[in-house]
Amino acid sequence: MRDRFRLLFIGDVVGEDGCAxxxxxxxxxxxxxGLDVVIANGENSAGGLGITADTGRALLSVVDCLxxxxxxxxxxxxxxxxxxEPRVVRPANLEPGLPGRGWTTFDTAGAxxxxxxxxxxxxxxxxxxxxxxxxxxxxxxxxxxxxEVILLDAHAEAASEKQALGWxxxxxxxxxxxxxxxxxxxxxxxLPGGTAYATDVGMVGGAAGIVGFDRGQWLSFFxxxxxxxxxxxxxxVRLDAVLVQVERxxxxxxxxxxxxxxx
Numbered sequence: 001m002r003d004r005f006r007l008l009f010i011g012d013v014v015g016e017d018g019c020a021x022x023x024x025x026x027x028x029x030x031x032x033x034g035l036d037v038v039i040a041n042g043e044n045s046a047g048g049l050g051i052t053a054d055t056g057r058a059l060l061s062v063v064d065c066l067x068x069x070x071x072x073x074x075x076x077x078x079x080x081x082x083x084x085e086p087r088v089v090r091p092a093n094l095e096p097g098l099p100g101r102g103w104t105t106f107d108t109a110g111a112x113x114x115x116x117x118x119x120x121x122x123x124x125x126x127x128x129x130x131x132x133x134x135x136x137x138x139x140x141x142x143x144x145x146x147x148e149v150i151l152l153d154a155h156a157e158a159a160s161e162k163q164a165l166g167w168x169x170x171x172x173x174x175x176x177x178x179x180x181x182x183x184x185x186x187x188x189x190x191l192p193g194g195t196a197y198a199t200d201v202g203m204v205g206g207a208a209g210i211v212g213f214d215r216g217q218w219l220s221f222f223x224x225x226x227x228x229x230x231x232x233x234x235x236x237v238r239l240d241a242v243l244v245q246v247e248r249x250x251x252x253x254x255x256x257x258x259x260x261x262x263x
């Protein structure tokens with residue numbers, strides 16, 4: 001593996017405009033930052049909820065790997081895509097036997113990269129298997145597979161659960177990066193042992209919406225008995241990401257990256 005490696009992780013991509021922003025911005029970010037790998041969370045890429053083969057392929061045209069979350073199976077027909085696309089991982093602690101995979105490896109820029117995905121249980125689905133136990137299994141398997149850079153997407157609601165996962169994996173994973181709440185947190189840091197951490201990376205979504213969704217729908221939801229929001233906000237779009245600098249498999253720095261995009 002090269003002595004130095006640069007990884008960009010992009011927060012939850014929301015809707016058509018979010019996908020367009022990623023496709024437009026990532027090639028320039030690769031050149032500007034000298035990136036070796038780009039990974040994004042794509043679980044909201046299909047209209048705001050879920051992923052399809054079309055949105056997945058669109059994102060994979062510019063990024064190297066996609067992680068998902070609690071909306072992984074929202075879209076009809078996605079099972080075949082998840083089963084045959086090794087560059088997409090869904091939460092590993094979902095019920096056994098579901099299509100797809102919870103972690104994967106691939107080679108790029110002279111390094112073997114491992115990517116894993118778990119879903120939290122606090123304020124979410126408490127029937128899931130422990131994300132801590134499954135993360136242990138995933139990290140062990142990725143290490144056994146020769147992964148030199150390992151990233152875990154901790155897709156969870158509770159900050160405490162994501163922080164606990166970070167400390168649990170400190171020194172064993174190159175990065176533990178939180179997704180799901182779509183609001184970037186100010187606690188980016190490198191934990192002992194060389195693990196880059198952020199409670200939530202943020203999103204690629206409409207900056208004038210609420211967590212990337214139509215703000216009128218959200219206001220109706222909170223002020224009346226309207227249905228839960230399901231329409232993505234349009235442009236202008238904000239891209240939230242973190243840049244992780246890695247030396248010999250350990251993170252030495254993490255910093256926020258934010259870009260604006262409009263069609």
